[in-house]
Amino acid sequence: MSALATEGLTRDFGGFRAVADVSLALAEGARHALIGPNGAGKTTLVNLLSGALRPSAGRVLLGGAEITALPQHARVKRGLARTFQVNQLFPDLTPEGAVGLAVLERQGLTGRWWRPAAAHAAEREEARALLAGLRFSAAEMRAPTRSLPYGRQRLLEIALALALRPRVLLLDEPAAGVPPGESRAVLEAVAALPRSVTVLLIEHDMDLVFRFAERITVLAQGAVLAEGPPAAIARDPAVRAVYLGGPAHG
Numbered sequence: 703m704s705a706l707a708t709e710g711l712t713r714d715f716g717g718f719r720a721v722a723d724v725s726l727a728l729a730e731g732a733r734h735a736l737i738g739p740n741g742a743g744k745t746t747l748v749n750l751l752s753g754a755l756r757p758s759a760g761r762v763l764l765g766g767a768e769i770t771a772l773p774q775h776a777r778v779k780r781g782l783a784r785t786f787q788v789n790q791l792f793p794d795l796t797p798e799g800a801v802g803l804a805v806l807e808r809q810g811l812t813g814r815w816w817r818p819a820a821a822h823a824a825e826r827e828e829a830r831a832l833l834a835g836l837r838f839s840a841a842e843m844r845a846p847t848r849s850l851p852y853g854r855q856r857l858l859e860i861a862l863a864l865a866l867r868p869r870v871l872l873l874d875e876p877a878a879g880v881p882p883g884e885s886r887a888v889l890e891a892v893a894a895l896p897r898s899v900t901v902l903l904i905e906h907d908m909d910l911v912f913r914f915a916e917r918i919t920v921l922a923q924g925a926v927l928a929e930g931p932p933a934a935i936a937r938d939p940a941v942r943a944v945y946l947g948g949p950a951h952g
């Protein structure tokens with residue numbers, strides 16, 4: 703059974719078909735990447751998966767169960783998480799505090815502000831362990847998020863998603879906007895994500911895609927143009943014609 707699958711997923715905007723009859727299947731623990739030229743429909747497809755958009759036709763299945771009609775929060779509860787831009791949401795919180803809140807959210811305890819401080823120790827501990835796994839130093843965990851380098855802020859997005867203990871994680875351009883000097887740390891953290899999490903990476907950076915992915919789906923004009931292991935995708939003449947261009951990738 704696939705961890706995440708779509709069947710004939712289609713989305714029209716007026717007369718324009720942004721996603722056209724896309725059928726995808728991610729195996730448990732998959733390291734799958736979705737690529738395609740600008741306007742290929744990647745963002746629309748992710749929005750259909752996360753529940754931000756409803757399809758015009760087709761189905762989305764999580765662990766074999768249909769979730770097509772479920773709103774975003776219900777999908778998150780069932781184990782489908784996506785990263786989102788935290789620097790707009792938590793500029794004054796520390797990473798430790800923000801991830802601690804996400805742990806509480808998972809536990810359904812966010813309303814209980816009255817709990818004694820000692821009761822927060824467990825989620826703080828979990829938050830620290832999670833951030834340490836993403837190679838945050840103790841000082842970085844306790845600094846206001848806004849003061850951290852952008853690469854660290856993007857890693858915090860991943861930490862917040864992981865705090866929900868997802869079965870499937872949608873990683874939307876985790877290294878976008880990160881300066882070259884910091885992007886290596888983001889890349890390593892993505893590569894080191896636990897296998898218990900199935901990952902779909904949406905990414906423009908071909909180095910990251912070809913280092914991370916074991917399978918790649920190429921979208922073009924809303925439809926699946928090709929799918930396969932990286933070596934086959936890099937060689938595929940149709941893919942190179944519409945997207946990669948130039949010499950084959952490793």
Ligand SMILES: Nc1ncnc2c1ncn2[C@@H]1O[C@H](COP(=O)(O)OP(=O)(O)OP(=O)(O)O)[C@@H](O)[C@H]1O
Pocket residue numbers: 715718720738739740741742743744745746747
């Ligand atoms: N809300 C909308 N209304 C109308 N057209 C839309 C809407 N959202 C997306 N589109 C169109 O659908 C097509 C696919 O867009 P989408 O953003 O999904 O592509 P993308 O592959 O994510 O592109 P990029 O790599 O540039 O982010 C584009 O032609 C876009 O103009």
